[in-house]
Amino acid sequence: MSLNIRCDEGVMSLAIYNETLNNKLVEVANKTGANVKSVEWIIYEAEKKVDLFNCSTPIRVTRYGEEYGFMPLGTQQAWISTRAIREATLVSGHFSNLSCFKEKSDILADIIIDELVHVETQKDHGTKEYDELHDSYCRKFYGSVQTVQEAKT
Ligand SMILES: [Zn+2]
Numbered sequence: 001m002s003l004n005i006r007c008d009e010g011v012m013s014l015a016i017y018n019e020t021l022n023n024k025l026v027e028v029a030n031k032t033g034a035n036v037k038s039v040e041w042i043i044y045e046a047e048k049k050v051d052l053f054n055c056s057t058p059i060r061v062t063r064y065g066e067e068y069g070f071m072p073l074g075t076q077q078a079w080i081s082t083r084a085i086r087e088a089t090l091v092s093g094h095f096s097n098l099s100c101f102k103e104k105s106d107i108l109a110d111i112i113i114d115e116l117v118h119v120e121t122q123k124d125h126g127t128k129e130y131d132e133l134h135d136s137y138c139r140k141f142y143g144s145v146q147t148v149q150e151a152k153t
Helices: 015-032 046-053 082-089 107-121 128-142 145-151
Strands: 005-007 040-044 059-061 069-072 077-081
Touching: 005 015, 015 040, 015 082, 015 107, 015 128, 040 082, 069 107, 077 082, 077 107, 082 107, 107 128
Parallel strands: 005 040, 040 077
Antiparallel strands: 059 069, 069 077
16 A cells, blocks of 8 residues: 655654554554545654644644644644654553553554544534544444544543
């Protein structure tokens, strides 16, 4: 699968970031049927968020926070931070100790799905379009409705 992945300025273009993101995108695409090819995936440093927030385009932030991922409204871009990718590669990151993330087994997939739904619907959390597509993808990826409900808290 040929995917559109690039690193933002200032990101050391480590092959591991590209490879980890690429592999997870393929997994999400295979399970959900989502068109991950139509999205431009950009890897950024979370520490640069101040610069990013100075741009005039409104953004939709992943529920994990802007240090993990966001998409500029009206674009086909999904920004995934190096932090999100790094934490996805940890066997037991600090997130596993937080009760709200206990049910989550796959932070990177969760962020990818969130961004995908924002790009496809151009809508924010809480809208009918966003919630329905998000639930659909989560159900297909995680294989249960229960996980979807817990993931929304
Ligand atoms: Zn979101």
